[in-house]
Amino acid sequence: MAVKVYIPTTLRIFTNQRSEINLDGDTVGQIIETLADEYPEIKKALYDDDKKTLRSFINIFLGDDNIKNLDGYQTPVKDGDEIMLIPAIAGGSPLESILGEVKGEKLSNDEIMRYSRHLLLKEVGIKGQKKLKAAKVLIVGLGGLGAPLAQYLAAAGVGTIGLIDYDEVEESNLQRQVIHGTRDIGRPKVASAKDSIKQINPLVKVETYNMPLNAENAVDLIGKYDVVADASDNYQTRYLVNDTCVLLGKPDVFGAMYQFEGQATVYYAKEGPCYRCLYPAPPPKGLVPSCAMGGVVGVLPGIIGTIQANEVIKLIVGGGEPLVGRLWMFDAWHMRLKDLKICKDPNCPVCGENPTITEVEDYDYDGFCGVAQEQDEEEPVEGIEAKELKRRLDNGEKITIIDVREPHERAIVRFLDAKAIPIGQLGRRQDELDPNVDTVFVCKEGKRSILAVNTLREEGYKGPMYNLKDGINAWAREVDPSMPEY
Amino acid sequence: MLTISKENIDQIAAFAENSFPHECCGILFGSVAEQQKIVREIMSVTNSCGNNERMYHFEITPEQMLRAEKYAVKNGLDIVGFYHSHPGFAAIPSDYDLHCAFPVYSYIIASVIEGKTLEVRSWTINIASKLFAPEKIIYN
Numbered sequence: 001m002a003v004k005v006y007i008p009t010t011l012r013i014f015t016n017q018r019s020e021i022n023l024d025g026d027t028v029g030q031i032i033e034t035l036a037d038e039y040p041e042i043k044k045a046l047y048d049d050d051k052k053t054l055r056s057f058i059n060i061f062l063g064d065d066n067i068k069n070l071d072g073y074q075t076p077v078k079d080g081d082e083i084m085l086i087p088a089i090a091g092g093s094p095l096e097s098i099l100g101e102v103k104g105e106k107l108s109n110d111e112i113m114r115y116s117r118h119l120l121l122k123e124v125g126i127k128g129q130k131k132l133k134a135a136k137v138l139i140v141g142l143g144g145l146g147a148p149l150a151q152y153l154a155a156a157g158v159g160t161i162g163l164i165d166y167d168e169v170e171e172s173n174l175q176r177q178v179i180h181g182t183r184d185i186g187r188p189k190v191a192s193a194k195d196s197i198k199q200i201n202p203l204v205k206v207e208t209y210n211m212p213l214n215a216e217n218a219v220d221l222i223g224k225y226d227v228v229a230d231a232s233d234n235y236q237t238r239y240l241v242n243d244t245c246v247l248l249g250k251p252d253v254f255g256a257m258y259q260f261e262g263q264a265t266v267y268y269a270k271e272g273p274c275y276r277c278l279y280p281a282p283p284p285k286g287l288v289p290s291c292a293m294g295g296v297v298g299v300l301p302g303i304i305g306t307i308q309a310n311e312v313i314k315l316i317v318g319g320g321e322p323l324v325g326r327l328w329m330f331d332a333w334h335m336r337l338k339d340l341k342i343c344k345d346p347n348c349p350v351c352g353e354n355p356t357i358t359e360v361e362d363y364d365y366d367g368f369c370g371v372a373q374e375q376d377e378e379e380p381v382e383g384i385e386a387k388e389l390k391r392r393l394d395n396g397e398k399i400t401i402i403d404v405r406e407p408h409e410r411a412i413v414r415f416l417d418a419k420a421i422p423i424g425q426l427g428r429r430q431d432e433l434d435p436n437v438d439t440v441f442v443c444k445e446g447k448r449s450i451l452a453v454n455t456l457r458e459e460g461y462k463g464p465m466y467n468l469k470d471g472i473n474a475w476a477r478e479v480d481p482s483m484p485e486y
Numbered sequence: 487m488l489t490i491s492k493e494n495i496d497q498i499a500a501f502a503e504n505s506f507p508h509e510c511c512g513i514l515f516g517s518v519a520e521q522q523k524i525v526r527e528i529m530s531v532t533n534s535c536g537n538n539e540r541m542y543h544f545e546i547t548p549e550q551m552l553r554a555e556k557y558a559v560k561n562g563l564d565i566v567g568f569y570h571s572h573p574g575f576a577a578i579p580s581d582y583d584l585h586c587a588f589p590v591y592s593y594i595i596a597s598v599i600e601g602k603t604l605e606v607r608s609w610t611i612n613i614a615s616k617l618f619a620p621e622k623i624i625y626n
Contacts (some may be wrong), residue, residue, distance in 0.1 A: 009518055009564045010588040013613075019564070057586070059548040066548055086551045091544035091583040091593070092509060093572035101507060319575065323615060327570065 003031050003077050003183050006084045027074030028062055031083060048086075057088040080095035085340055091334040095271060097131055097318030098226055100249060111203065115157050128317035129157060135316045138162040138225040140213055140241055142189040143256045144291070144301025144307065145231035147179035152309040153229075154197040154204045158316070161197065162225055164209040165189045172486065213237055215360050218244040227315055229253045229308050233290060235282040236365040241381045242275035243360050246351045251324075253311045255304040260297055260303035260333035261403075265323045265342065269351035272325035276346035277352075289375035293447065300332050381453045383469040386439055386478045400439040404452045405472075412486050415442055415472050423452050427459040435463030444486065446471040488567070488608045489624045490514075490525040498576040499603035501530055502571035503597035509533055511544040512534045513554050514592060515563040524626070529554060543582065544570045548571040562586055567608075569593030574599065577607040579618040587611050592621055 003020045007402060012019060018346075021038075025031040032054075036043045046054055054060070060067045061084045067075050097201065107115070107129060118124040118132075137158050139146050144166040153161055169184045169192050171179075177189075184192035190208035197206050209221065213232075222228055222244045230241045230252055238254070245252040251268040254275065267274045307328060313318040329338040348358040357363060368434070392399060395414075403410060404417035410420060421429055431437050441449035449467045475485035501510045516526040531554075540594050546568070558565050562585045568591060572580070577597035587593060589611045597605045608610070608621040 006559060008555065009566060010590045012518075013590060057588075059551070061548070061552050064552070084552060084555055086548050086555060088586075089549060089551060090543065090545040090570055090586045091511075091568075091570055093575040094542070094580045094582055096542035096574070138568050321581075452531075 001026060001081070001259045003079075003081045003083055004033060005035060008085055008087055010087055011042060011045055011085060013041050013043060020039070026076060027073060027084065028067050028075045028077060030306050031077060032060070032073070033148055042113055051115065051222060057438055059086040059088060060084070060088055064265065066120040069083050076475065094319055095315075095322055095324065097128075098209060098315045099131050099135060099318075102131050102134045105134050106441035107133070111183050112155070114201075115201075115439070118156070123319055126396050131316050132157045132313065135161040135227070136160040137312055137316075138222060138228045140164055140228060140232055140237060141231035141233060142177070142179065142240065143231065143233060144176040144257070144296065144298075145305040146189075146193070146229075147177045148302050148342065149180055149229050149231055149309050149312070150193050150197055151200060153312060154201045156313055156420060157201065158204065160207065160225075160310075161453070162209065162221070163190045163193050164211065164221065165193075166210055166211050166212045176296065176301050178302065187233045200211060202297070212239060213378060214305050215240060215363055215365060218360055219248065222250065223248055225250070227253060227312055229255075229312055231255060231305065231308070235369040240277060240360060240365050240367065241441050243350050243363070245261045245269075246274050247358070247360065250279075251315055253308050253315070254360065255308045257296055257299075257304050259294055259299050260329050261329070264304050264307040264311065264329060265327045266315070268315075268322075268324045269344075273344040274351045275350045276350050278327070278342055278347075280345075281375070288327060288442045292445070297332055298332075300359045303330060303332065326367045370425060381450045381467045382465070383446070384466040385469050387477075389468060390479045398437050400437050402433075402441050402452070404438060404441055404443050404448055408484075409444065413472065413476075415475070418442060423448065423455060424453050425454055430459060430461045433461065433463060438464045438466060440468055442468040442472055442475075444471045445473050487521065487622050487624060488523050488525065488594075488610075489626050492625045494525055495606055495623070495625070497528060498569050498594060499606055501569075502573075502598045503601060503604045505533070505571060505599050506572075507573045508532075508540040508544065508605055509535075509544040509571050509573060510596075511546060511568065513546070513565060514567040514569065514594065515554075515561075516566045517556055518564050518566055518590065524621050525566060526563060528569070541573060562591050567590070567594065567600075567610075569594035569596065571596040571598050571603075577605045579609050583609075586616060587618065589613050593618070 002022055002024055007015050007019050017398055023031050023034045025034055052263055059195050062075055074161055112265055115129050118129050126196055135158050139149050142163055167189050168186050169180045171185055179196045180192045188210045190210050192205045218240050226239055228245055237373050242252055246269040251266055253266050255264045282301050311323055325342055327340045327342045401418040403415050403420045404423050441452045443449040446467055446469050453465045473485045476485045512528055512530040514525045514528055517522045529551050531568050534547045535543045535545050551568050572595055577595040593609045595607055596603050608623050609618040610621045612619045
């Protein structure tokens with residue numbers, strides 16, 4: 001069958017400037033293959049890197065019909081048919097404000113004075129400041145990242161700030177969670193944060209939720225806001241915030257950190273990748289320690305949280321170059337910065353081409369993140385309360401105590417006359433334990449000591465082993481108040 | 487180098503203002519020879535993006551493009567490029583423009599600030615660097 005193929009201007013660089021080519025074949029696929037054989041250079045433009053799939057930005061029409069609506073490559077052709085290769089044409093301006101046009105907001109003279117340094121920036125101006133006033137931002141977590149986020153967004157004049165957290169302020173938070181003060185210890189974090197925000201900017205409306213974010217309330221809560229800043233510290237919440245934002249079409253301004261390293265990005269499925277594109281599954285439980293276990297330098301959440309606040313403001317005002325499709329990674333110890341390009345995964349289960357997660361209500365986030373199965377999979381470790389250990393020691397019972405903490409932690413506080421064996425050495429040093437004597441493992445809060453017992457079990461140690469419940473911190477609270485907690 | 491009439495540029499500026507705050511888009515017809523592109527006529531096309539998305543994106547459907555290619559063949563013209571507006575932003579290609587761009591074509595961008603077209607510029611892809619380079623506009 002003889003068919004005439006029309007070549008668009010952009011592809012004629014590959015066909016010696018020919019605009020019409022007559023080719024023979026029985027199907028559209030055969031015609032295109034013949035074209036590619038005659039003009040091999042055109043393959044680069046027509047096919048994806050796998051050299052089989054036609055690029056999505058070239059459409060093929062047989063007569064008036066897109067072959068996608070016929071039988072694709074298998075579509076038969078007859079003498080005199082015409083095939084046109086049609087490029088897909090699109091484009092656009094930089095990312096506009098997520099709020100679109102804002103009407104009806106006015107700035108009072110007091111507000112003009114307060115926000116004058118913003119108004120002097122042509123990128124923000126009156127228009128941008130009105131958008132900030134109209135905007136509603138939900139901050140998930142009022143810890144290290146949430147603190148600067150809330151402070152700077154309040155100062156910037158974000159009209160409504162939602163705060164969700166179910167924790168209370170603890171003394172060990174104050175090294176980095178600068179929105180809370182010493183007198184706030186024991187108060188709900190959302191209440192303490194609300195007071196601080198009102199002190200900074202009484203014009204901000206603050207909505208507080210002293211509860212965990214979960215699959216039941218996420219859609220209702222996030223649905224009320226224009227943008228979410230994820231300042232949480234656990235994987236269940238991160239996946240839940242991500243999925244809900246994808247399904248509701250909202251941006252998720254993300255931050256995370258550990259010890260000296262932090263990262264920030266904007267997951268916005270409309271424009272780029274989401275959290276699941278990058279991390280299809282969380283790391284195995286216990287592999288990545290939390291800040292409560294591994295520590296974090298107090299300034300770091302200040303840096304990462306303010307980067308998040310800056311991204312929130314750009315999304316609201318519009319313009320600039322947001323961290324959509326870019327992962328910003330920062331190492332505060334070596335003072336290094338990386339700005340990595342991240343890509344959307346077409347097979348992503350929530351924002352890909354054929355999503356399998358279409359609602360969050362029935363999704364088991366705890367199960368997905370390995371929280372629920374923790375107890376099922378491993379043989380339970382026998383625990384001993386601090387007071388019970390004290391009683392038995394006072395009775396003169398022979399008990400071996402092993403401290404599995406790091407050397408720099410033991411320097412904070414020693415525990416009785418415990419023998420120090422780091423977890424990594426337990427296997428080869430098990431001969432140092434007497435299988436006829438009870439052994440109690442201790443750490444800061446009773447989590448690593450469980451890992452220690454399980455490690456020795458795997459290594460084949462048969463003696464009786466116990467975990468000091470809630471760790472040395474519990475001992476300090478319940479048995480020896482002269483000891484510090486950390 | 488792109489040769490185009492002053493009237494056509496004025497028309498593009500007017501389309502851009504009429505569509506504000508949305509992006510307008512259209513097709514440039516003419517001839518291409520030895521890096522010289524001449525625009526003979528322009529065709530305004532409906533931006534097929536949704537209502538909200540139209541404020542920062544444009545798209546021409548494959549069917550509209552098919553009609554345009556047929557029109558070009560029938561009238562002995564080539565499609566030499568496209569135009570679109572950037573409401574609220576400079577007449578500089580965005581990352582998304584680059585992502586969607588094809589070689590050879592001219593991409594005319596009109597910057598519309600507060601409802602007024604302030605600047606109209608043309609860009610084309612540098613085949614070696616795969617980046618946009620400014621393209622000189624010559625009025626005929």
